[in-house]
Amino acid sequence: MAEWMSLAEAIGAHVRDGDTVAMEGFTHLIPFAAGHEIIRQKRRNLSLIRMTPDLIYDQLIGVGCAAKLTFSWGGNPGVGSLHRFRDAVENGWPQSLEIEERSHSDLANAYVAGAANLPFAVFRGYTGSDFARVNERIRSVTCPFTGEVLAATPSVRPDVTVIHAQKADWKGNVLLWGILGVQKEAVLAAKRAVVTVEERVRTLDAAPNACILPNWVVSAVCEVPRGATPSYAHGYYERDNVFYRTWDGISRDRERFNAWIERQILETDNFAEYLKLRSSPDAEAVRE
């Protein structure tokens, strides 16, 4: 049953060293505040899963929180490379990173399988490609009815899923809308779920088919306004495309990245302070 708590308490209680962690949000509603809190609490040896690692995992990987990454597209959307991810894969900095590489369709199906309590996902894919050569968990299964050979991959079953949503009511029922990605499936596939929301409201006032996660499938709910920044929350604020471009420069250089993490995340107490720092002229010197 969902408990309202601070983000620091939620990460402290539900994200542990060595956990398999899925922090989802397909470009939209990426739980950046929670990612920062994991960095502040110095979690280590995490097995991270995310379709699009994005800046959130670039930060976690660069700091050294991750031992493994399961992903399907590891770029800075519309900008180019994730430099911390690349540095880890190409040079083992700050530590080596095991990767399990799949396609979007595969991971989306694998989350569905996880949510449905199935051991594997089945879909049409990968035929003729080199994926199975580098990932022994990409296999095939023959349809018992038609004989068609289909791709089979293990379902995703995180220890904990972390997502950001627009609203939760006082009981902890969560409402999200806009681009939904795989958040619902990721929550239902996980043993525990932490949800940050833009605002806590008295009632959700949602239409009958709205995407609602009932409080009894959520472990912790935290009110973190602007908690998806620099991603966006539909109906609240837009994607900070300029920051995504700025990140390219920050992340290219190890020392500059370390300085950024130190000043912006480790030396701030929480996400509200980080946002305040980012909006002050003082932040610009570090940022640029």
Add this chain to the structure above:
Amino acid sequence: MTATYTADEMMTVAAARMLRNGAVCFVGIGLPSTAANLARLTHAPEAVLVYESGPIGAKPSVLPLSIGDGNLAETADTVVSTPEIFRYWLQGGRIDVGFLGAAQLDRFANINTTVLGEYDTPKVRLPGAGGAPEISSSAKEVLIVVKHSKRTFVEKLDFITSVGFLGGGCEREGMGIGGNGPVAVITDLCILRPDQVTRELKVASIHPGVGREEIAEKTGWRIEFGGQCAETEPPTSTELVALRELKARTAAPHGVQGEAA
């Protein structure tokens, strides 16, 4: 008046023309998205643009920087979850055209977006697959838009991320892969199409002002020119105005000049 235009504009316009009005198009980010939206703003107002993040029938007035920008959802006919887009709409056989980019491409239009060099010790770690493997094998046909260079048009891929015609001939069909595969590759120099028998890419149309030597020089294999090889129609002023206005509208919110990626 003859309008002046850049090679990139010629590429985008030529790619946009490939999309027929009313087609349901699964759109990759970057050049494919620019071309698909230009098509929608010019000759193909009824084209249905589908993005892997979930928007179906997106009509953005500004090009998205990411595959999941808010304006895609706001302008869409409906927004579905990511599992649904891949399961019901792409695998379900509802996509006419997949519009893709590429980091490396070979003579049979197979695509690499995974690594340069060895997989375990890559020289360059590229972003990876995204939705491209299933787009290339589930869409009824595939268009590829990519800049022409020797680094991109290679003799042998370091990794096959998304399939074209594999080793050529009937190999694709023989493996039971769906869809007709790539029907055209549009570059800043020319348009290539697969030979009907061998499935090897051949130059079908050369953009104005481009020489055969330049195409040969920038292709990593011995490129052949089709017997009917023609000159590409230059961009019309209508196409150029629409493209430039689209890019101008896009520049401000992205904080830079020009298009995304």
